[in-house]
Structure formats: structure tokens, C-alpha cells
Amino acid sequence: MADFIQSNVTKSAVRILASPIEDVTTFNSIVQSVITDNPFACVSYMTAGVTHDPVEKTKEAYTVKVVYQDTEAKTVGSLSDRFSSIAGFNAGATAILANTALSTANGGTAVRDSDNETYSATIRCHDLNGELFNVTFSRSRVSLTSYSDEAIRTKVETWADTVAALA
Secondary structure (H helix, E strand, O other), X not given: OOOOOOOXXXXXXXEEOOOOOOOHHHHHHHHXXXXXXXXXXXXXXXXXXXXXXXXXXXXXXXXXXXXXXXXXXXXXXXXXXXXXXXXXXXXXXXXXXXOHHHHHHHOOEXXXXXXXXXXXXXXXXXXXXXXXXXXXXXXXXXXXXXXXXXXXXXXXXXXXXXXXXXX
């Protein structure tokens, strides 16, 4: 019987942030800066006849958190809703807070629980050496996955060191 033989080594690395990213606007500016500024010097590539940008956002998710409070500010209910874009996240939050039927059903006033909201976005990058790697941002961590060349980790880490919110 044939054995499996290792053909490559892929690595992952995580940076746990000292403080969560403050809000969705700050989060978005960090992700967009990677896409726009290409700080890892990625290059475009072609696969299956399709040309890809050097840096592409491949996935994103944003979760709104709302608590319902009675007249004594005691939590009497909660709600969370997930959206696939920041526009949906913002519109959804506005709609939830304005929904009097939900407030009545929960027996309290809707209050945004911004500290517990979550954001996530994954970008795919194509390194000059031919490797594709992913960087996933969340409020509390940055993950680098699917790389093998340590120079990629060094580039990402060096860049992250220049972004105050990623300390």
C-alpha cells in the first residue's frame, strides 16, 4: 500500500490584540488599507483563466448585538444578527433599534451592545514567490494562514507593527 508523502508545509500564525478594534469604521479602514495599499507587495495572478488582483477580500461577516433594558436598566432580552457587509450591518442595526414590535416583545428598550459586536474579514494575497496566503482580521486578532515562506510572516508582522490598533 502506498504511503502519503508530505509535499509542502503550510503554516499559520496569530496575533492576539491587546485591545479589541474599537469600531467597524476603524476595522474597515485597516482592511481597506491592505487592499488599497498592498503593504505585503503581492502581485496579480491568473487561475482557471481568471485574472485576480494581488489582494482580494474573500469573506466578511459583521454581527450586531442589541440588549433590551427595562426602566431600571436591567437586561430583559437580547438579540444578535449577522450581516455579510458593513452596509448591511449598519442598516440592520438601525432597523433593529427602530423596531418597536421587538422592543415590546422583549419588554424593554433596545440598546446597542457595541462592545460585544463582532467583525471578521479575510483577504487573500498572492506573494511574488507564487504562494497564496490569507490574512483574517477580527476585532481581537489577526490570523495569517496557508503560508510556508517565513518572509511572508515577516512582511505581515512588520506591517502590523505599524498599525496602532493591531498592537
